[in-house]
Amino acid sequence: MSKLILNRRKLLTTAAASGVALASPAYLRRANAQGGEVNVWTYNDFVPEAFKEQFEAETGIRINVRLVDDQGKQFNLLAAEQPNPSVDIMTVAGHRFLQFIDSDLLAPLDTDRLSNWGNINPTFSESDWSTIQGEKWGAPILSGMEVLAYNTDYVSAEEALTWNTLFSEEYSGRTAYIIQDMMSIVMLMMGYDGNMVEYMDDPDKAAAIVEEAKNFLIEHKPLVRKYYDGGAEFQQMMVNQDIVLGHSWNGPAAALINDGFPLGMAIPNEGSYGFVYTYNIAKNCPNPDNAYTFLDAILASPEIGAAMTKASGFISTYKGASEYLTDLEKASTSFPDEQLANLQFFRAEANEMKYGLVDPAVEAIKAA
Structure with missing residues (x-):
């Protein structure tokens, strides 16, 4: 287990301390009743492989990743699938929020369901662009x-x-x-x-x-x-x-x-120009509970943020993530x-x- 980005003790300790039992039998029964999966549209390396393996092992929820490479293509695909999209979690750049929101394609985030929301640097999570119509629409993960x-x-x-x-x-x-x-x-x-x-x-x-x-x-x-x-x-x-x-x-x-x-x-x-990538929940997504489980777990620790930076090269929005980067990795992101x-x-x-x-x-x- 030492190779995992988010070690088991930290995951379970974080979950227990916040009252979110990621691996509790009761929660998994509800997740399994929805199909035991979460469908994620995202860019290459935005879901660390070690995180994916451990998340699936500990929750029983399978992560299905579909890679995207363009915001416009993703928008068109999601619009074509409504009102019954196949995706739960998607990756929208903050400056494209309005296009997705105005087309009624995203669900506002219930941050009360995200015990790890506070692990995001408030420069990103509480910025002006992140709040639209009084709601949060995405969890900032990389900039x-x-x-x-x-x-x-x-x-x-x-x-x-x-x-x-x-x-x-x-x-x-x-x-x-x-x-x-x-x-x-x-x-x-x-x-x-x-x-x-x-x-x-x-x-x-x-x-x-x-x-x-x-x-x-x-x-x-x-x-x-x-x-x-x-x-x-x-x-x-x-x-x-x-x-x-x-x-x-x-x-x-x-x-x-x-x-x-x-x-x-x-x-x-x-x-x-700079931009921020966020994880978002699609409106009418097929597995909403699993989507929140995924989202809260991937926000659980700075090690996960550092792993995303190491794999993608983008700058983590997580507090303390830079502490887990080498000097070269820090230099390449400054x-x-x-x-x-x-x-x-x-x-x-x-x-x-x-x-x-x-x-x-x-x-x-x-x-x-």
Whole structure:
């Protein structure tokens, strides 16, 4: 049992102290009556394998993980399945909450059922974006940001301080990025509000800005090797040296650094965006009690948060998680203060307008 991220004594002690008997026969009878499973849609490495094994052994509840790589695809799938979704727990980025909530796809969290809610750093759990319509809609688990990642054998740290390097002739055919994410960054490069909150009362200006960003990416399309969708694909391209420079989430980049790959990452001078991943409960989910059991268990200790960081490279939202990271792991999840000053968080207020414009623009870029 020593290899488990959450050891048995800590799990049972935490549960007993809070009055939540994760392994009690009475609770498991109720869970088993629902099918003895919990269905989770999430990103790769967001459910630590050691946690999964122990959770299943101690609760009798099977965790069925379906990997996702895109918020938009996940939204469309969930919307198509309503009113009877197949998923219980899903992973929604905080800045996409409103889209899911307004479409009546999420259930508000009953935090009274989560004895371990207090293990989340209140910077995340009690922030403005996490409370909508007076309700909590997700448990923050990991935070991240959009970075410029580069192979240090080919690209200098100074070059990585501007997004312009990503679009330079020097690295033609050796770059990659996620188009939808780059749309926000390109708007930022041009001096606009990539969140589009400033243009909520001026939809014509918003449309013109998206058109300008779209045309920029079409113009520079001959330089990019590939548009990609998921972090694992980015990692593989870097390892194979198909690319030496790319837009990335910090998580996949940090994982490569921790594996010893010669990778660096920067928050460029033009700025970038941060985001928070949350675990959410789908409205009308098939196994609500099991969903709360899963959610409370995965919030149980900083060791679990550290395990999620080790596997994914994203920054844990759990109190004390950094105490269980190596010096290299800590270094790969931190940035200089002057770069952090360039960071702002994605916001959701203008999402309906923003993605109504951006999503068609992305398809136009792909087709160009």
